[in-house]
Amino acid sequence: MDAEATGAPGDSLLEARHISKSFPGVAALDDVSLRVARGTVHALIGENGAGKSTLMKIIAGIVPADAGELRLAGRYLRLESPRQALECGIAMIHQELNLMPALSVAENIWIGREPVNACGLINHGELHRRTRALLERLQIDLDPQAQVGTLALARRQLVEIAKAFSHQSQLLIMDEPTSALSERDTAHLFDLIRELKSQGKAVLYITHRMDELWEIADQVTVLRDGRCIGTERPGKLTRAQLIRMMVGRELERIFPHERAAPGKVLLAARGLTLEPHFRDVSFELRAGEILGVAGLIGAGRSKLAEALFGVTPADGGQLCIDGAEIIVDSPCIALGRGMAYLTEDRKETGCFLTLAVLDNLEMAVLSRNFVRFGFVRGTEVAQACADMSRKVRLKAPDLREPIANLSGGNQQKVLIGRWLLTGPKLLILDEPTRGIDVGAKAEIHHLIAQLAGRGAGVFMISSELPEILGMSDRIMVMREGCVTGMLERAEADQEKIMTLAAQ
């Protein structure tokens, strides 16, 4: 293979030594060391949340490390901003594209470095000439004057790539660059990467597509739970070995959810489709059952959850609740049908950060209960909320405190409490324990198991395989918007799920 043909790696270009970084409540990186040699492609893989993106961001100067040091070509490197990293020769292609949609391709590529004329005004002729030259050299077929906002996602990715190349960087960091690219564009990108290698530059490459490792990478480093598990040449590893390195921790004993006799079908989806997010999704969810939904980020799981709850309705397929077909095109309807939806992003779509814990708890149930002639029955709802906060073991000194003062785990318990107050029979949970410490996690698992035990149906999306395996009765695996497998609890293991999720 091409990647192996380059042989022994050259001098070290970038060295990261003993890097640690923690965010409130979570250790994202713990003593990670990495060495990238000139003229090589170094891949970084790991499960969601393993710390890959955090490490990249530290190397690109976007976030500072708590401890450890970086060396570029042997020289100690102290980065305070992405701009500084660029000046040192480190460029990053982001997973979420950082382009300005209202500006043209040329303006985006050269932003901050535009050629100016004698009066200090931008010389557009020169700008476009340079852009054309760059795009020609990279053999990218794009109009320099096209507005970026009008381009398709894959084309925008090409703009990002051109931008990164224009910096003449020594080290190019690519965070899942091929996730939006077609096969042809991917092959083209790999050609560009190989050219970079031949110029003695280095590429640090994050990917979820494991096949790419053998095609392009010289070295692969596996991260798991913020730690470096190992660095190896891809040729020396099999796919199964890599997967084991990625997920290989001991399975923590999560609350055994006693499987009740499966009840009647609560929710049946047939051929649900919402392009481009997911297509032809069919499943059944029974009373008392926990259906785990596994997959990588971008597999369409969250969009499916949104569609089930009517936040962004599906544009094809059928949904039956209790055997009757219904159209759920707004959350009000879903709420009226006894559904509850814990969203993936606590801050963006969950908490009312300016309001008190009490307001956050009661907001969903007020649509259905505790209101007479428009007036909220204050004492009753406060009593119900106090009971609920005990039930979810909320640690808050006073329910009148702003929710912003609580820790992430306690905020999550408030949001779960908000939905439990509505007495749901169908729960949609999207990453119910993300970013939460172990103790709170166990408590939340316990609550979920309890609910299922009482006959509620639970649709649980999680990127943590131990959680999926420990909690679910059945596991639905999704990849790129399609259901790739439905596993019974007994037959499922981490490797089977990873194989179905990442191909």
Place this chain on the structure above:
Amino acid sequence: MRQVILQPGPQRPAATDGRRARRWPPEASIFLVLVGLALAFELLGWLLVHQSFLLNGPRLVIMILQVSVIGIIAVGVTQVIITGGIDLSSGSVVALTAMVAASLAQSADAVHPVYPSLTELPAILPVVAGLAVGAAAGLVNGTLIARTSIPPFIETLGVMVSARGLAKWYTRGQPVSLLTDAYAAIGSGAMPVVIFLATAGIFHVALRYTRYGKFTYAIGSNPQAARVSGINVPRHLLMVYTIAGVLSGLAGIVTSARAESGQAGMGMMYELDAIAAAVIGGASLSGGVGRITGTVIGTLILGVVSSGFTFLRIDAYYQEIVKGGIIVAAVIADQYRRRARDPRTLS
């Protein structure tokens, strides 16, 4: 294999912390500003014009009277601001309502009545008509904002211009005068103050104790979370903007009754004073925060400043300069408060 065992967490004593129980309401600081300003004018009064500022009943009534109309509008605008929106149309809606209501309240003595066959009507008719005009303007605002994605600033700016134009077009620019005594009574004496305080009281209760109020805060605090929580956000916004329109209409009725005429130039810049009152009172333009009590205090601060400067016989120019400074200071204070509360803005 590690075992995770669930144990009850350490039990904290619930809400017995004395410091928390005796927390100051958020309006306390702004109330101190009001008191401080009043005392400053009192002191300057004795030094400069040898009179008391506060120990003068009629002046205090006039002071509140002057800002009552602003206050009525501000009660509506506060609710709009809590949803994260803004209403720039209120001043123009005041003018339009004043014209329409006055045209239906003319006495038989009027020289060229707008509707010669509709003079000497009972006062209830122009009042209802005025409120309906306000509601219609609010309905337009609410519909466009809730059903399209136009920013409230732009949408209400458009209605502000159009409503002012409609007010002028209605009588081709002619003022409407000689109104019935029954209608004029709405604006005479301390009636505007009563109407202002009653309005404030009603919506204070509505915001704090009703589902309408809870949902208003929820939408302003996080519109996406509000939608996911099953709140019908467009319908609720429609309601809030309509209420703000009705209150602008009420302000137009009071203004025309007090002046005993309707003029197309009425209510000029009132929307900005009302927004200022709400913001000084602690409403946050990013939504989710604000209280009617704060807005009432903010309105009174505007009243104290204008009345105090007149009392000290200082030019009106200075008064405007200082008022502008107070508004900016209030917004800066709001930024600091939010930064202290929301850790996201620190990064």
